[in-house]
Amino acid sequence: xxxxxxxxxxxxxxxxxxxxxxxxxxxxxxxxxxxxxxxxxxxxxxxxxxxxxxxxxxxxxxxxxxxxxxxxxxxxxxxxxxxxxxxxxxxxxxxxxxxxxxxxxxxxxxxxxxxxxxxxxxxxxxxxxxxxxxxxxxxxxxxxxxxxxxxxxxxxxxxxxxxxxxxxxxxxxxxxxxxxxxxxxxxxxxxxxxxxxxxxxxxxxxxxxxxxxxxxxxxxxxxxxxxxxxxxxxxxxxxxxxxxxxxxxxxxxxxxxxxxxxxxxxxxxxx
Amino acid sequence: xxxxxxxxxxxxxxxxxxxxxxxxxxxxxxxxxxxxxxxxxxxxxxxxxxxxxxxxxxxxxxxxxxxxxxxxxxxxxxxxxxxxxxxxxxxxxxxxxxxxxxxxxxxxxxxxxxxxxxxxxxxxxxxxxxxx
Numbered sequence: 214x215x216x217x218x219x220x221x222x223x224x225x226x227x228x229x230x231x232x233x234x235x236x237x238x239x240x241x242x243x244x245x246x247x248x249x250x251x252x253x254x255x256x257x258x259x260x261x262x263x264x265x266x267x268x269x270x271x272x273x274x275x276x277x278x279x280x281x282x283x284x285x286x287x288x289x290x291x292x293x294x295x296x297x298x299x300x301x302x303x304x305x306x307x308x309x310x311x312x313x314x315x316x317x318x319x320x321x322x323x324x325x326x327x328x329x330x331x332x333x334x335x336x337x338x339x340x341x342x343x344x345x346x347x348x349x350x351x352x353x354x355x356x357x358x359x360x361x362x363x364x365x366x367x368x369x370x371x372x373x374x375x376x377x378x379x380x381x382x383x384x385x386x387x388x389x390x391x392x393x394x395x396x397x398x399x400x401x402x403x404x405x406x407x408x409x410x411x412x413x414x415x416x417x418x419x420x421x422x423x424x425x426x427x428x429x430x431x432x433x434x435x436x437x438x439x440x441x442x443x444x445x446x447x448x449x450x451x452x453x454x455x456x457x458x459x460x461x462x463x464x465x466x467x468x469x470x471x472x473x474x475x476x477x478x479x480x481x482x483x484x
Numbered sequence: 485x486x487x488x489x490x491x492x493x494x495x496x497x498x499x500x501x502x503x504x505x506x507x508x509x510x511x512x513x514x515x516x517x518x519x520x521x522x523x524x525x526x527x528x529x530x531x532x533x534x535x536x537x538x539x540x541x542x543x544x545x546x547x548x549x550x551x552x553x554x555x556x557x558x559x560x561x562x563x564x565x566x567x568x569x570x571x572x573x574x575x576x577x578x579x580x581x582x583x584x585x586x587x588x589x590x591x592x593x594x595x596x597x598x599x600x601x602x603x604x605x606x607x608x609x610x611x612x613x614x615x616x
Contacts, residue, residue, distance in 0.1 A: 240493050330577070344582070
């Protein structure tokens with residue numbers, strides 16, 4: 214920062230060319246304010262795409278809401294959002310009130326870029342991705358929540374780094390498939406989060422097609438809690454977009470059970 | 485009403501400057517406003533007046549409107565989209581999230597969707613002048 218003068222009676226100035234980017238970008242200073250009444254922020258993440266993050270995030274949000282918790286679901290997969298399909302958000306829209314207030318969908322406060330992109334392809338390079346994410350975080354007023362579930366895009370690039378930077382108390386829930394290929398990228402995510410001292414609350418193994426302890430044993434080696442395996446559910450595809458049907462699937466029942474474990478783990482961690 | 489959220493962000497940032505630099509008084513606040521976000525300046529000014537705390541009562545806000553400049557990554561063409569060419573729904577979407585322009589705008593020369601926003605997005609703090 215530039216100090217124009219040390220004299221008490223002369224103006225002291227800060228110019229944009231010397232101002233820190235954090236102060237220049239006014240949005241950053243209200244992100245904490247927007248989530249100050251959110252007790253827990255859980256980022257559902259994976260190194261790999263197609264492992265079921267959005268399904269886990271949607272089911273987890275619904276199970277927590279049905280247990281009586283106040284829940285928000287924030288779809289941050291800005292270029293490939295899908296939770297709006299899973300939950301069939303229909304013609305709901307955010308309310309404009311000194312920012313935007315997420316609509317309530319099936320008992321969940323819900324926010325997605327699709328309210329603005331209308332399902333058009335929205336290609337975003339790194340800086341644009343970050344800007345869109347920061348904008349959404351700065352203008353969305355979540356209110357009082359017990360849980361804000363964040364559906365993350367795959368990988369360890371902008372979204373992961375931004376969430377870690379901007380919501381320092383985020384906890385990560387990791388999703389993988391039984392595949393060695395998926396777990397190879399998940400290992401990198403775990404290493405990154407561990408290096409940055411970000412809490413990992415557990416790992417979910419999705420789409421199991423045979424008995425194997427490959428993921429569990431590796432999770433144990435890495436010191437990450439294995440929350441359980443979900444068998445490949447053939448009925449899941451037909452339940453997408455129908456929340457009542459979705460909540461009767463084996464997949465949903467397993468996520469319900471895991472949510473119970475998560476709640477116990479969070480409660481014991483808070484003591 | 486998005487202007488209110490941005491006004492709140494600006495006041496919050498200026499307050500951080502005031503505290504971190506131990507200023508007794510803020511005299512002038514320079515604010516950059518990108519044209520792409522289509523901010524209603526009157527609502528924004530009104531929101532600032534309503535939200536500003538006592539220690540900013542005497543501060544003067546100076547606004548600098550920055551024209552939108554986009555550059556195509558494929559053919560290098562630079563252009564400024566005209567607001568009147570966009571329908572109201574698109575303008576509103578871009579108003580909330582300027583990067584949504586990537587869903588709706590195309591390079592007028594080659595039709596590519598691959599462009600950079602060079603200038604004119606968002607709201608930012610240009611400078612603060614104050615006294616200790």
